[in-house]
Amino acid sequence: MPVKKLISSRVSLAPMAGITDYVLRSLIREHSKTCLLTTEMISSEALTQVKETDIVKRDNNHSPISYQLSGHKPKMIADCAEYLQQFADMIDINMGCPVNKVVKGTDGCALMRNVELAEEIVKTVKSQIKIPLSVKFRLGYTFEELNYVEYGQRMQEAGADFITIHGRTRSQMYGGKADWKKIAELKKNVDIPVFANGDVVSIETAEKCLEESNADGIAIGRGVLGDPSLIARIETYLQTGKYLPPPTLEEKIAGMRDYLYREIEFRGEDVGIKFVRKFYPYYINGFSGASRYRGELVLLDNLKDINKMLDEVALQSCKNMLV
Numbered sequence: 001m002p003v004k005k006l007i008s009s010r011v012s013l014a015p016m017a018g019i020t021d022y023v024l025r026s027l028i029r030e031h032s033k034t035c036l037l038t039t040e041m042i043s044s045e046a047l048t049q050v051k052e053t054d055i056v057k058r059d060n061n062h063s064p065i066s067y068q069l070s071g072h073k074p075k076m077i078a079d080c081a082e083y084l085q086q087f088a089d090m091i092d093i094n095m096g097c098p099v100n101k102v103v104k105g106t107d108g109c110a111l112m113r114n115v116e117l118a119e120e121i122v123k124t125v126k127s128q129i130k131i132p133l134s135v136k137f138r139l140g141y142t143f144e145e146l147n148y149v150e151y152g153q154r155m156q157e158a159g160a161d162f163i164t165i166h167g168r169t170r171s172q173m174y175g176g177k178a179d180w181k182k183i184a185e186l187k188k189n190v191d192i193p194v195f196a197n198g199d200v201v202s203i204e205t206a207e208k209c210l211e212e213s214n215a216d217g218i219a220i221g222r223g224v225l226g227d228p229s230l231i232a233r234i235e236t237y238l239q240t241g242k243y244l245p246p247p248t249l250e251e252k253i254a255g256m257r258d259y260l261y262r263e264i265e266f267r268g269e270d271v272g273i274k275f276v277r278k279f280y281p282y283y284i285n286g287f288s289g290a291s292r293y294r295g296e297l298v299l300l301d302n303l304k305d306i307n308k309m310l311d312e313v314a315l316q317s318c319k320n321m322l323v
Protein backbone atom coordinates (compact mmCIF):
# COMPACT_ATOMS: atom_id res chain seq x y z
CA MET A 1 0.00 0.00 0.00
CA PRO A 2 1.43 3.44 -0.85
CA VAL A 3 2.31 5.64 2.12
CA LYS A 4 -0.36 8.22 1.25
CA LYS A 5 -3.03 5.57 1.71
CA LEU A 6 -1.55 4.33 5.00
CA ILE A 7 -1.77 7.81 6.51
CA SER A 8 -4.95 8.96 4.80
CA SER A 9 -6.87 9.41 8.05
CA ARG A 10 -4.30 12.08 9.09
CA VAL A 11 -3.99 10.64 12.61
CA SER A 12 -1.61 7.97 13.88
CA LEU A 13 -0.91 6.27 17.18
CA ALA A 14 2.61 7.25 18.29
CA PRO A 15 4.77 4.34 19.47
CA MET A 16 5.13 4.01 23.24
CA ALA A 17 7.29 1.30 24.79
CA GLY A 18 5.39 -0.66 27.42
CA ILE A 19 2.11 0.96 26.37
CA THR A 20 1.11 0.56 22.71
CA ASP A 21 0.97 -3.22 22.99
CA TYR A 22 -1.30 -5.64 21.13
CA VAL A 23 -4.18 -4.93 23.55
CA LEU A 24 -4.08 -1.14 23.26
CA ARG A 25 -3.64 -1.30 19.49
CA SER A 26 -6.69 -3.59 19.25
CA LEU A 27 -8.76 -1.25 21.43
CA ILE A 28 -7.82 1.78 19.37
CA ARG A 29 -8.65 -0.07 16.19
CA GLU A 30 -12.15 -0.85 17.53
CA HIS A 31 -12.76 2.90 17.74
CA SER A 32 -10.91 3.91 14.58
CA LYS A 33 -10.96 1.72 11.49
CA THR A 34 -8.53 3.92 9.62
CA CYS A 35 -5.80 5.44 11.80
CA LEU A 36 -2.22 4.26 11.36
CA LEU A 37 -1.31 2.08 14.34
CA THR A 38 2.30 1.76 15.50
CA THR A 39 3.87 -0.93 17.64
CA GLU A 40 6.10 -0.26 20.60
CA MET A 41 9.76 0.15 19.67
CA ILE A 42 11.23 -3.26 18.89
CA SER A 43 14.93 -3.57 19.60
CA SER A 44 16.71 -4.97 16.54
CA GLU A 45 19.30 -6.58 18.85
CA ALA A 46 16.54 -8.36 20.81
CA LEU A 47 14.57 -9.38 17.71
CA THR A 48 17.71 -10.86 16.19
CA GLN A 49 18.02 -13.12 19.25
CA VAL A 50 14.34 -14.05 19.69
CA LYS A 51 11.83 -14.06 16.85
CA GLU A 52 8.89 -15.57 18.75
CA THR A 53 7.75 -12.53 20.68
CA ASP A 54 4.32 -11.16 21.65
CA ILE A 55 5.47 -7.69 20.64
CA VAL A 56 4.83 -8.48 16.94
CA LYS A 57 1.33 -9.92 17.40
CA ARG A 58 -1.42 -8.42 15.25
CA ASP A 59 -4.96 -9.14 14.06
CA ASN A 60 -6.20 -8.94 10.48
CA ASN A 61 -8.02 -5.69 11.13
CA HIS A 62 -4.89 -3.95 12.49
CA SER A 63 -3.85 -2.61 9.08
CA PRO A 64 -2.71 0.03 8.45
CA ILE A 65 0.04 -0.69 10.97
CA SER A 66 3.66 0.36 11.23
CA TYR A 67 6.31 -1.62 13.14
CA GLN A 68 8.99 0.46 14.81
CA LEU A 69 12.59 -0.74 15.07
CA SER A 70 15.41 0.67 17.17
CA GLY A 71 19.13 0.05 16.83
CA HIS A 72 22.25 1.39 15.18
CA LYS A 73 23.56 -1.48 13.04
CA PRO A 74 22.28 -0.93 9.48
CA LYS A 75 22.40 -4.54 8.31
CA MET A 76 20.88 -5.87 11.53
CA ILE A 77 18.00 -3.37 11.39
CA ALA A 78 17.47 -4.15 7.70
CA ASP A 79 17.30 -7.91 8.38
CA CYS A 80 14.75 -7.28 11.15
CA ALA A 81 12.74 -4.99 8.88
CA GLU A 82 12.72 -7.66 6.18
CA TYR A 83 11.45 -10.21 8.71
CA LEU A 84 8.76 -7.82 10.02
CA GLN A 85 7.32 -7.29 6.55
CA GLN A 86 5.10 -10.34 7.09
CA PHE A 87 3.23 -8.32 9.77
CA ALA A 88 3.82 -4.68 8.85
CA ASP A 89 2.44 -2.24 6.28
CA MET A 90 5.30 0.14 7.03
CA ILE A 91 8.59 0.07 8.96
CA ASP A 92 9.52 2.99 11.20
CA ILE A 93 13.00 3.70 12.54
CA ASN A 94 13.29 5.19 16.02
CA MET A 95 15.53 8.26 15.91
CA GLY A 96 13.93 10.13 18.79
CA CYS A 97 14.08 8.06 21.95
CA PRO A 98 15.78 10.27 24.59
CA VAL A 99 16.31 7.66 27.31
CA ASN A 100 19.91 7.45 28.59
CA LYS A 101 20.21 3.70 28.16
CA VAL A 102 19.17 4.04 24.48
CA VAL A 103 21.21 7.08 23.43
CA LYS A 104 24.36 5.70 25.13
CA GLY A 105 24.29 2.87 22.61
CA THR A 106 23.96 5.31 19.63
CA ASP A 107 20.31 4.29 19.19
CA GLY A 108 17.24 6.55 19.29
CA CYS A 109 17.93 10.30 19.34
CA ALA A 110 21.72 9.73 19.34
CA LEU A 111 21.29 9.15 15.58
CA MET A 112 20.50 12.86 15.22
CA ARG A 113 24.15 13.48 16.15
CA ASN A 114 25.33 10.91 13.65
CA VAL A 115 23.57 11.80 10.42
CA GLU A 116 25.83 9.61 8.23
CA LEU A 117 24.94 6.53 10.26
CA ALA A 118 21.23 7.43 10.17
CA GLU A 119 21.48 7.79 6.38
CA GLU A 120 23.18 4.43 6.08
CA ILE A 121 20.45 2.81 8.17
CA VAL A 122 17.71 4.28 5.98
CA LYS A 123 19.49 3.31 2.74
CA THR A 124 20.19 -0.24 3.89
CA VAL A 125 16.68 -0.86 5.21
CA LYS A 126 15.11 0.70 2.13
CA SER A 127 17.09 -1.56 -0.19
CA GLN A 128 15.90 -4.66 1.69
CA ILE A 129 12.15 -4.05 2.07
CA LYS A 130 9.24 -3.65 -0.32
CA ILE A 131 6.94 -1.65 1.98
CA PRO A 132 7.22 2.06 2.86
CA LEU A 133 9.84 3.22 5.36
CA SER A 134 9.42 6.05 7.83
CA VAL A 135 11.58 7.77 10.43
CA LYS A 136 10.61 9.37 13.73
CA PHE A 137 12.86 12.00 15.23
CA ARG A 138 12.91 15.17 17.36
CA LEU A 139 13.88 18.82 16.74
CA GLY A 140 17.49 17.99 17.60
CA TYR A 141 19.65 16.72 20.42
CA THR A 142 19.82 20.06 22.27
CA PHE A 143 18.60 23.59 21.53
CA GLU A 144 22.12 24.34 20.23
CA GLU A 145 21.77 21.48 17.74
CA LEU A 146 18.39 22.08 16.08
CA ASN A 147 19.20 20.13 12.92
CA TYR A 148 15.70 18.78 12.20
CA VAL A 149 15.23 20.49 8.82
CA GLU A 150 18.51 19.29 7.31
CA TYR A 151 18.13 15.94 9.07
CA GLY A 152 14.66 15.45 7.53
CA GLN A 153 15.97 16.37 4.07
CA ARG A 154 18.82 13.90 4.38
CA MET A 155 16.48 11.12 5.55
CA GLN A 156 14.27 11.86 2.55
CA GLU A 157 17.25 11.72 0.19
CA ALA A 158 18.34 8.44 1.78
CA GLY A 159 14.94 6.92 0.98
CA ALA A 160 12.50 7.65 3.83
CA ASP A 161 8.89 7.88 2.65
CA PHE A 162 7.36 9.55 5.68
CA ILE A 163 8.40 11.51 8.79
CA THR A 164 6.93 11.81 12.27
CA ILE A 165 8.52 14.61 14.25
CA HIS A 166 8.18 15.18 17.99
CA GLY A 167 8.44 18.95 18.59
CA ARG A 168 10.95 18.69 21.44
CA THR A 169 14.70 18.25 21.69
CA ARG A 170 16.35 15.24 23.29
CA SER A 171 17.52 17.44 26.16
CA GLN A 172 13.91 18.35 26.96
CA MET A 173 13.01 14.69 27.36
CA TYR A 174 9.24 15.13 27.98
CA GLY A 175 9.45 18.50 29.76
CA GLY A 176 8.39 21.90 28.48
CA LYS A 177 6.03 22.13 25.53
CA ALA A 178 6.21 20.70 22.04
CA ASP A 179 6.97 23.46 19.54
CA TRP A 180 4.51 22.88 16.68
CA LYS A 181 5.49 26.08 14.83
CA LYS A 182 9.03 24.81 14.27
CA ILE A 183 7.62 21.74 12.54
CA ALA A 184 6.26 24.04 9.78
CA GLU A 185 9.87 24.73 8.80
CA LEU A 186 10.50 21.03 8.16
CA LYS A 187 7.21 20.63 6.29
CA LYS A 188 8.23 23.50 3.97
CA ASN A 189 11.57 21.87 3.17
CA VAL A 190 10.69 18.24 2.40
CA ASP A 191 8.41 16.61 -0.18
CA ILE A 192 7.45 13.52 1.80
CA PRO A 193 4.51 13.66 4.22
CA VAL A 194 5.15 14.89 7.77
CA PHE A 195 3.13 14.11 10.90
CA ALA A 196 3.52 16.44 13.88
CA ASN A 197 3.77 14.96 17.35
CA GLY A 198 3.77 16.12 20.95
CA ASP A 199 1.10 17.27 23.41
CA VAL A 200 -1.96 16.62 21.25
CA VAL A 201 -4.55 15.54 23.82
CA SER A 202 -7.91 16.73 22.46
CA ILE A 203 -9.77 17.84 19.34
CA GLU A 204 -8.82 21.45 20.14
CA THR A 205 -5.10 20.75 20.47
CA ALA A 206 -5.19 18.59 17.32
CA GLU A 207 -6.67 21.47 15.35
CA LYS A 208 -4.16 23.96 16.76
CA CYS A 209 -1.22 21.64 16.11
CA LEU A 210 -2.25 21.12 12.47
CA GLU A 211 -2.71 24.86 12.00
CA GLU A 212 0.67 25.80 13.53
CA SER A 213 2.74 22.98 12.03
CA ASN A 214 1.01 22.83 8.64
CA ALA A 215 1.73 19.10 8.89
CA ASP A 216 -0.08 16.43 6.89
CA GLY A 217 -1.33 14.83 10.09
CA ILE A 218 -0.66 14.23 13.75
CA ALA A 219 0.70 11.39 15.85
CA ILE A 220 -0.81 10.92 19.30
CA GLY A 221 0.89 9.20 22.20
CA ARG A 222 -0.01 9.95 25.81
CA GLY A 223 -3.40 11.43 24.90
CA VAL A 224 -4.81 7.95 24.32
CA LEU A 225 -4.05 6.89 27.89
CA GLY A 226 -7.40 6.46 29.59
CA ASP A 227 -9.15 7.38 26.35
CA PRO A 228 -8.66 4.95 23.46
CA SER A 229 -11.44 6.77 21.55
CA LEU A 230 -9.42 10.01 21.23
CA ILE A 231 -7.92 9.21 17.84
CA ALA A 232 -11.30 8.26 16.38
CA ARG A 233 -12.90 11.43 17.75
CA ILE A 234 -10.19 13.57 16.18
CA GLU A 235 -10.52 11.75 12.85
CA THR A 236 -14.31 12.30 12.89
CA TYR A 237 -13.79 15.99 13.59
CA LEU A 238 -11.21 16.39 10.82
CA GLN A 239 -13.39 14.55 8.31
CA THR A 240 -16.87 15.87 9.18
CA GLY A 241 -16.51 18.75 11.62
CA LYS A 242 -18.59 16.74 14.10
CA TYR A 243 -17.49 17.10 17.73
CA LEU A 244 -17.91 13.84 19.62
CA PRO A 245 -17.63 14.29 23.40
CA PRO A 246 -14.88 12.62 25.46
CA PRO A 247 -15.92 9.57 27.53
CA THR A 248 -17.90 10.21 30.71
CA LEU A 249 -16.56 9.15 34.09
CA GLU A 250 -18.83 6.11 33.99
CA GLU A 251 -17.54 5.14 30.54
CA LYS A 252 -13.95 5.60 31.68
CA ILE A 253 -14.37 3.26 34.63
CA ALA A 254 -16.10 0.67 32.43
CA GLY A 255 -13.20 1.16 29.98
CA MET A 256 -10.68 0.54 32.76
CA ARG A 257 -12.33 -2.78 33.62
CA ASP A 258 -12.48 -3.82 29.97
CA TYR A 259 -8.80 -2.96 29.53
CA LEU A 260 -7.85 -4.94 32.63
CA TYR A 261 -9.69 -8.03 31.37
CA ARG A 262 -8.05 -7.79 27.96
CA GLU A 263 -4.57 -7.47 29.44
CA ILE A 264 -5.27 -10.46 31.68
CA GLU A 265 -6.32 -12.47 28.65
CA PHE A 266 -3.15 -11.43 26.82
CA ARG A 267 -0.60 -11.74 29.66
CA GLY A 268 -2.22 -14.01 32.25
CA GLU A 269 -3.83 -12.88 35.51
CA ASP A 270 -0.78 -12.07 37.67
CA VAL A 271 1.21 -10.21 35.01
CA GLY A 272 -1.91 -8.56 33.55
CA ILE A 273 -2.94 -7.11 36.92
CA LYS A 274 0.55 -5.75 37.57
CA PHE A 275 0.80 -4.37 34.03
CA VAL A 276 -2.37 -2.25 34.24
CA ARG A 277 -1.46 -0.65 37.59
CA LYS A 278 0.39 2.20 35.91
CA PHE A 279 -2.78 3.09 33.98
CA TYR A 280 -5.19 3.55 36.92
CA PRO A 281 -4.44 7.31 37.20
CA TYR A 282 -5.54 7.86 33.60
CA TYR A 283 -8.93 6.20 34.06
CA ILE A 284 -9.77 6.93 37.68
CA ASN A 285 -9.69 10.68 38.11
CA GLY A 286 -11.92 13.73 38.15
CA PHE A 287 -14.04 12.97 41.24
CA SER A 288 -13.49 13.38 44.93
CA GLY A 289 -11.82 10.36 46.51
CA ALA A 290 -10.26 9.28 43.18
CA SER A 291 -6.68 9.41 44.46
CA ARG A 292 -7.56 7.34 47.55
CA TYR A 293 -9.15 4.68 45.32
CA ARG A 294 -6.12 4.65 43.05
CA GLY A 295 -3.83 4.25 46.04
CA GLU A 296 -5.83 1.26 47.22
CA LEU A 297 -6.22 -0.30 43.76
CA VAL A 298 -2.48 -0.48 43.09
CA LEU A 299 -2.04 -2.57 46.22
CA LEU A 300 -4.55 -5.22 45.12
CA ASP A 301 -3.38 -8.29 43.26
CA ASN A 302 -6.55 -10.35 43.32
CA LEU A 303 -9.08 -9.93 40.50
CA LYS A 304 -12.08 -10.42 42.80
CA ASP A 305 -10.90 -7.62 45.11
CA ILE A 306 -10.11 -5.34 42.15
CA ASN A 307 -13.59 -5.89 40.72
CA LYS A 308 -15.16 -5.10 44.10
CA MET A 309 -13.13 -1.91 44.31
CA LEU A 310 -14.02 -0.91 40.74
CA ASP A 311 -17.74 -1.40 41.63
CA GLU A 312 -17.22 0.94 44.56
CA VAL A 313 -15.36 3.45 42.36
CA ALA A 314 -18.21 3.39 39.81
CA LEU A 315 -20.77 3.99 42.55
CA GLN A 316 -18.76 6.79 44.14
CA SER A 317 -18.17 8.56 40.83
CA CYS A 318 -21.94 8.36 40.06
CA LYS A 319 -22.76 9.87 43.46
CA ASN A 320 -20.30 12.63 42.70
CA MET A 321 -22.04 13.43 39.45
CA LEU A 322 -25.39 13.72 41.25
CA VAL A 323 -24.09 16.16 43.86
Ligand SMILES: Cc1cc2nc3c(=O)[nH]c(=O)nc-3n(C[C@H](O)[C@H](O)[C@H](O)COP(=O)(O)O)c2cc1C
Residues within 6 Å of the ligand: 014, 015, 016, 017, 018, 019, 040, 041, 068, 094, 095, 096, 097, 136, 166, 197, 198, 199, 200, 219, 220, 221, 222, 223
Ligand atom coordinates in the same frame (compact mmCIF):
# COMPACT_ATOMS: atom_id res chain seq x y z
C1 LIG B 1 6.18 5.85 28.11
C2 LIG B 1 6.57 6.31 26.75
C3 LIG B 1 7.18 5.42 25.87
C4 LIG B 1 7.58 5.84 24.60
N1 LIG B 1 8.14 4.95 23.76
C5 LIG B 1 8.47 5.33 22.50
C6 LIG B 1 8.95 4.39 21.55
O1 LIG B 1 9.03 3.18 21.83
N2 LIG B 1 9.29 4.86 20.33
C7 LIG B 1 9.19 6.19 19.99
O2 LIG B 1 9.52 6.57 18.86
N3 LIG B 1 8.71 7.09 20.85
C8 LIG B 1 8.33 6.68 22.09
N4 LIG B 1 7.78 7.58 22.94
C9 LIG B 1 7.54 8.96 22.48
C10 LIG B 1 6.13 9.12 21.89
O3 LIG B 1 5.98 8.36 20.72
C11 LIG B 1 5.84 10.58 21.56
O4 LIG B 1 6.80 11.04 20.66
C12 LIG B 1 5.88 11.48 22.80
O5 LIG B 1 5.22 10.88 23.89
C13 LIG B 1 5.23 12.84 22.51
O6 LIG B 1 3.92 12.67 22.05
P1 LIG B 1 2.64 12.80 23.03
O7 LIG B 1 2.71 14.13 23.72
O8 LIG B 1 1.44 12.66 22.11
O9 LIG B 1 2.73 11.69 24.02
C14 LIG B 1 7.37 7.19 24.21
C15 LIG B 1 6.76 8.06 25.09
C16 LIG B 1 6.34 7.65 26.34
C17 LIG B 1 5.66 8.62 27.26
